[in-house]
Amino acid sequence: MHTHADQTLLVLASGSPRRRDFLSQLGLTFTVSAADIDETPHPGEEARAYVLRLAREKARVVAARSPGAWVLAADTTVAVGTELLGKPQSPDEAREMLGRLSGKTHDVFTGVALAGRHEEALAVHTRVTFRALSAAEIDWYVSTGEPVDRAGAYAIQGKGGFLVASVDGSPTNVVGLPLGETLALMERAGVPLAWKR
Numbered sequence: 001m002h003t004h005a006d007q008t009l010l011v012l013a014s015g016s017p018r019r020r021d022f023l024s025q026l027g028l029t030f031t032v033s034a035a036d037i038d039e040t041p042h043p044g045e046e047a048r049a050y051v052l053r054l055a056r057e058k059a060r061v062v063a064a065r066s067p068g069a070w071v072l073a074a075d076t077t078v079a080v081g082t083e084l085l086g087k088p089q090s091p092d093e094a095r096e097m098l099g100r101l102s103g104k105t106h107d108v109f110t111g112v113a114l115a116g117r118h119e120e121a122l123a124v125h126t127r128v129t130f131r132a133l134s135a136a137e138i139d140w141y142v143s144t145g146e147p148v149d150r151a152g153a154y155a156i157q158g159k160g161g162f163l164v165a166s167v168d169g170s171p172t173n174v175v176g177l178p179l180g181e182t183l184a185l186m187e188r189a190g191v192p193l194a195w196k197r
Helices: 017-025 047-064 091-101 135-143 159-163 171-175 179-189
Strands: 010-012 070-080 083-085 105-115 120-130 164-168
Touching: 010 017, 017 171, 047 070, 047 105, 047 120, 070 091, 070 179, 091 135, 105 171, 105 179, 120 171, 120 179, 135 159, 159 164, 171 179
Parallel strands: 010 070
Antiparallel strands: 070 083, 070 105, 105 120, 120 164
């Protein structure tokens, strides 16, 4: 997408369709340039520190190849106690994750980083409680294919909405981008927003 001389280019350092949709719905003009980084957690790394580190690394990688642009990056993880649940690599792993989340409350953390003239970052925490799920419900949901490529093996905004009993905190954080906090971060940094042009 082209920018006018008076606009600042925004680059989304993510291949996530959910994050793209959020920014598009807000009327933001941006390009997409996904960052390919090692997302392996460090030994003993806590969820908040993990998502902040990955968001910052993604933003820096893309900022290095996007001179003059603001780069927005995010990373989301699901935590059960101190254990991080990434994206399931198989249907069996998805079933195991969903079984662990069934009937319990877990934590969703998203790190958001903005790089450009300077760097800012924040982490947002939301608590999600699942209904008690039957094996048949879990099997059906896994068979839809939706758990693949989703932190914690579910998509709250999709078919996986039926898994959730309650959300305490930002619902958009669970989808992958805490909108209110992200927009406040961008506004503080001076990124042009649709209603401020």
